Amino acid sequence: MTALVEVNNLSKAFGGVHAVESVSFSVDAGQVYSVIGPNGAGKTTLFNLITGLYTPTSGEVKLHGESIAKLLPNQLAERGMCRTFQQMQICMNMTAIENVMLGRHLTLKSNLLTTLFRLPALTRGEKAAREKAAELMEFVGCGEYLDTEASAMSYGALKRLEIARALAAEPKVVLLDEPAAGLNAVETAALEDLIRKIAEQGITVMLVEHDMKLVMGISDRLLVLNYGRVLAEGTPEQIRANPDVIAAYLGG
Amino acid sequence: MMARLSQFRLRGLVFLAIVVFALPLFLSNPFHYGLATQIALIAGAVVGLNLLVGFAGQISLGHAGFFGLGAYFSAIMTGTYGWSAIPALVVGAVVVAIIAWVVGRPILRLKGHYLSMATLAVGFIIAIILNNEREITGGPDGMPVPPFDVFGWELSAFGQYSLFGMDISGDLAWYLFAGVVLLVAVWLAQNLIDSPIGRALRSVHGSEVAASVVGVNTAKYKSLVFVISAVYASVMGALYGHFQGFITPSVASFDFSILLITMVVLGGMGSTIGVIIGAVVLELLPQVLADFQEMEMVLFGLILMLTMIFMPKGLLPTAANFLTKRRSKSAGGDA
Numbered sequence: 001m002t003a004l005v006e007v008n009n010l011s012k013a014f015g016g017v018h019a020v021e022s023v024s025f026s027v028d029a030g031q032v033y034s035v036i037g038p039n040g041a042g043k044t045t046l047f048n049l050i051t052g053l054y055t056p057t058s059g060e061v062k063l064h065g066e067s068i069a070k071l072l073p074n075q076l077a078e079r080g081m082c083r084t085f086q087q088m089q090i091c092m093n094m095t096a097i098e099n100v101m102l103g104r105h106l107t108l109k110s111n112l113l114t115t116l117f118r119l120p121a122l123t124r125g126e127k128a129a130r131e132k133a134a135e136l137m138e139f140v141g142c143g144e145y146l147d148t149e150a151s152a153m154s155y156g157a158l159k160r161l162e163i164a165r166a167l168a169a170e171p172k173v174v175l176l177d178e179p180a181a182g183l184n185a186v187e188t189a190a191l192e193d194l195i196r197k198i199a200e201q202g203i204t205v206m207l208v209e210h211d212m213k214l215v216m217g218i219s220d221r222l223l224v225l226n227y228g229r230v231l232a233e234g235t236p237e238q239i240r241a242n243p244d245v246i247a248a249y250l251g252g
Numbered sequence: 253m254m255a256r257l258s259q260f261r262l263r264g265l266v267f268l269a270i271v272v273f274a275l276p277l278f279l280s281n282p283f284h285y286g287l288a289t290q291i292a293l294i295a296g297a298v299v300g301l302n303l304l305v306g307f308a309g310q311i312s313l314g315h316a317g318f319f320g321l322g323a324y325f326s327a328i329m330t331g332t333y334g335w336s337a338i339p340a341l342v343v344g345a346v347v348v349a350i351i352a353w354v355v356g357r358p359i360l361r362l363k364g365h366y367l368s369m370a371t372l373a374v375g376f377i378i379a380i381i382l383n384n385e386r387e388i389t390g391g392p393d394g395m396p397v398p399p400f401d402v403f404g405w406e407l408s409a410f411g412q413y414s415l416f417g418m419d420i421s422g423d424l425a426w427y428l429f430a431g432v433v434l435l436v437a438v439w440l441a442q443n444l445i446d447s448p449i450g451r452a453l454r455s456v457h458g459s460e461v462a463a464s465v466v467g468v469n470t471a472k473y474k475s476l477v478f479v480i481s482a483v484y485a486s487v488m489g490a491l492y493g494h495f496q497g498f499i500t501p502s503v504a505s506f507d508f509s510i511l512l513i514t515m516v517v518l519g520g521m522g523s524t525i526g527v528i529i530g531a532v533v534l535e536l537l538p539q540v541l542a543d544f545q546e547m548e549m550v551l552f553g554l555i556l557m558l559t560m561i562f563m564p565k566g567l568l569p570t571a572a573n574f575l576t577k578r579r580s581k582s583a584g585g586d587a
Contacts, residue, residue, distance in 0.1 A: 051465065077467030089465075091458025093522070094451070099462075101448075102455050106467040108448040112476075115450075118443040126447070162462075169466045 003062075004029040004173055004204050005050065010059035012042075012049055019045040021228040022059070027173070027206060027221075032199050034207040034215045037225035038248060043208040044086055046225065047177050050206075051083050052076045063173070078106060080172035084162040084179060086208070092151040096142065096161055099150055100133035101126075103168025136164040140194060156187050163194065173204040180211045192218055216240065224248070264525040265439055272431035276424060285423035286409065287539065292430035293492045295531035296437040298515045299524055300484020303441055305513065306521035307450070308477045309457025310360065313368050314375020315485050315512050320382055320504020321348050322486030323493035324389055327397040330494075332388075337400045341490040345483045352482035353475060360474040375509045382501040394500030397493040400429075409495065426495055433491065434528070437484065441524055444480070453477050518559055520566025529567055 003026035012020040020042040027033040035043045048054040050061050052073040061069045063079055071079075082103075091099055108129055114122045137143045140160040145153055153161065159179060166174050176195070180188045192214055199205050199218075209215045215222065216236045224231040224245050232242045239245055272292070279285055301315050325344035329335040359370040382389050389395060399408040407429060411422035420428075444450050452473050455463035460470050493499045502508065511534060519530020537555065541548040563570040 053461070072469075073461075073464040074467045074469045077465060083465050085461070089459040089462035091455050091462060093454055093458045098451060098454075102451050102463070102468070103466045105448060105452060110448045112449070115447040116440050116443055118447070122447060129448070165462070165466060 003027065004064065005033075005206070006062040006065075007046075007050065008060050008062070010046070010049055010061060011057045012045055012054060013057045018228050020049060020225075023223075023225070023228075023230055025223050025230070025233055027204060029172070029204055030199070030202055031220040032195065032205045032207065032218050033221050033223070034209060034219040035223045035225060036209065036212075036215055037231070040227075041225040042228040043225055044177055045228075047083065047175050047206075047208055051081060051175060077169055077171075080170075081175070082166040082169045082171035082173075083175035084159075084166050084177055086177040086181060088158055088162055090150050090158050090162060092149075094150055096145040096148050096150055096153060096157075097130065097133050097137065099161055100136055100164045100168050101129050103136075103165040104129040104132060106169060133164070133168060136167050137161070139197070140164040140167070141190060156183055159183065160191075160194070163198075167198065167203075171203060173206060174198065175206040175208075177208045178210065179207070180209055180214055188214055265435065265442065268438060268525060268528065269435055272435060273428075275431075276427065279427075282409070282421070282423045285421075285427045287535070289409075289423075289427045289430045289495055290492070291532055291535045292427070292434045293488050293495065294512075294515075294535065295528045296430075296434045296491075297485045297488040298512055298519075298527045298531045299434075299437050299441050300481040300488070301512055302516050302521065302524060302527040303444065303453070303484075304477050304481040305516050306523070306527065307445060307457060308453040308474065310474055310478065311368050311371065311513070312478070312481070312509075313372040313506075313513060314378070314509050315371075315481070316504050316506070316508035317375035317378035318348050318352060318482040318485035319489035319492070319508070319512075320499075320501065321351070321378055322489030323397075323499050323503050324382055324395075325486070326490035327395055327493045327499055328388060330398045330401075331396060336403075337398075337490075337494060338402060341487060344490055345486045348486035349479050349483050352479045356475045356478035356482075357471075360471065360478060372506070372509075375504065375506060379501055379504040379506065382504050389501070392501060394498055396498050397496065399497070400491065400494035407494075409497075430491070430495070433488075437488075438524055438528070441484075445524070449473070449476070514556065518556065518566060520569040523566065523568045526566050526568030533567070 005027040007026065008024050010020060010023045011018065023046060035046060037043055045054065049056050052071050056069050060067050063081060068076060091102065108125050110122060110125065134146060137146060140163050142157045142160045142164065145157055150158065163176065163179065180191055183191060188211060195205055195218055207215065219236055221235055222239045223233050224239060226248045231248055232239055232245050275288060279288060297319055301312065304310050304312055322344050325347060326337065326340045329340035330337055355374055359367065362370055383392055399406045401407065407425060409422045409426050413420050413422065413425045452463065452468045455468055456470050456473055463470050489503060492503065515530035515534050516527050518534060519528065520526030537552060538548065541551050544551055
């Protein structure tokens with residue numbers, strides 16, 4: 001197997017605070033790879049560095065062997081990397097399905113002329129995009145909200161909607177930042193199924209999550225961060241048995 | 253939803269067309285036609301500004317600058333250099349598009365108040381140039397603009413024309429022309445909104461981060477909508493000049509920029525038909541209030557304040573909301 005995402009010696013400092021320090025790991029294609037750690041360990045900062053929202057202080061990130069540390073988020077989307085957010089980023093001025101259709105942006109080639117005069121090519125593309133978006137909403141389990149205004153949807157449904165939008169971009173790797181935060185036990189179980197189904201389609205999933213039961217159940221490998229540094233890396237069994245991890249989580 | 257949105261789009265356009273073509277039945281004198289023509293042309297510019305402000309969530313407090321540039325470009329090219337009106341209008345729009353793109357690229361990186369200040373400055377600079385370049389623009393005294401002409405055929409408010417065998421006055425002809433221009437402007441704007449480009453524009457308003465992680469180049473789309481709205485202003489400005497027959501730098505003034513943005517906010521940001529209502533109200537209000545003489549500005553301000561406090565979403569969205577609620581109540585539903 002080849003490494004899809006490769007992180008080498010990645011560091012990010014905010015003034016004197018080293019949020020992420022010399023972090024290295026690699027994720028193989030098709031894996032479910034989770035990043036865990038106590039609050040403030042630098043998990044979200046790590047995701048923001050990988051997805052181009054932050055520029056690293058030093059180190060590099062590679063996608064398919066190409067260095068991507070200086071690329072913008074939209075350029076990463078073009079290369080097959082998409083994500084969701086801990087603080088959900090939904091366009092509240094649109095309906096649910098329009099949010100997902102937004103995810104089809106890169107696959108919809110449109111120019112100003114076909115748009116302004118609404119030529120048949122545009123209508124066809126829109127119809128196909130809508131069908132695909134409806135299919136994805138069904139897939140993530142919010143199919144009943146198609147034409148609902150996003151602002152009228154529940155928190156749990158919006159979290160699934162955000163995943164549908166990321167999948168609409170047909171990514172090779174999708175990064176989910178705390179998808180289970182704020183969900184109840186039933187919703188979390190459904191989320192676990194959903195992540196499995198995404199992985200079955202051959203999409204690599206990277207996950208930041210606090211829910212240990214969820215993470216241990218679905219991850220192929222885990223990365224444990226503490227104070228911005230790598231504390232441990234390995235399979236769920238290795239992590240569970242690692243004394244450093246136990247100390248960090250339980251104190252001692 | 254797409255079906256619903258396109259239905260709505262056509263409904264708005266049909267409604268507007270009916271109003272535009274039925275209005276002459278209620279108008280009687282040249283003053284009324286003149287006012288209606290002026291409103292239609294300004295409303296066209298406001299529809300364009302709404303693409304930027306209402307849909308993409310960016311602000312421009314200097315949009316009259318582009319309106320004025322379009323007006324003066326056409327005035328100078330047709331008046332001083334003898335061009336025909338349509339090539340002058342088209343070349344003017346291209347020139348304004350280029351200026352808007354060059355100016356917009358750097359300033360659209362700014363957000364909120366900073367963007368307001370930068371666009372404000374752009375408007376001021378344009379107004380100052382129009383005021384100071386006396387040899388070309390006539391300075392504060394303004395300059396005359398020849399009538400609008402198409403292939404040697406002139407459209408003048410004082411002319412007499414015949415359309416489908418009917419004799420129509422120049423005022424009515426201008427009004428119908430401006431009305432058709434407004435309908436086309438609305439049709440193009442609504443096509444733009446209900447498309448992948450429109451979705452990308454609205455996503456810049458909704459969540460720039462979300463837009464960028466699914467591949468929307470937000471900087472590019474902000475520039476695009478800025479240019480489009482500037483072109484709208486330029487074209488409407490050019491027609492406005494031809495219609496008035498005389499322009500002064502006040503067409504590019506700060507006051508006029510503020511008036512344009514107020515029309516958008518009052519009518520309802522993101523509602524194409526709403527902002528036209530905003531334009532109608534703000535153009536008619538001074539006419540109605542003229543009877544109150546020195547109290548005019550006070551009443552004007554008061555009406556605006558009350559509208560903003562009690563209808564922050566604007567006239568049309570508030571009214572639509574109210575009607576939907578009443579309908580669902582009378583149907584016994586609680587949704």
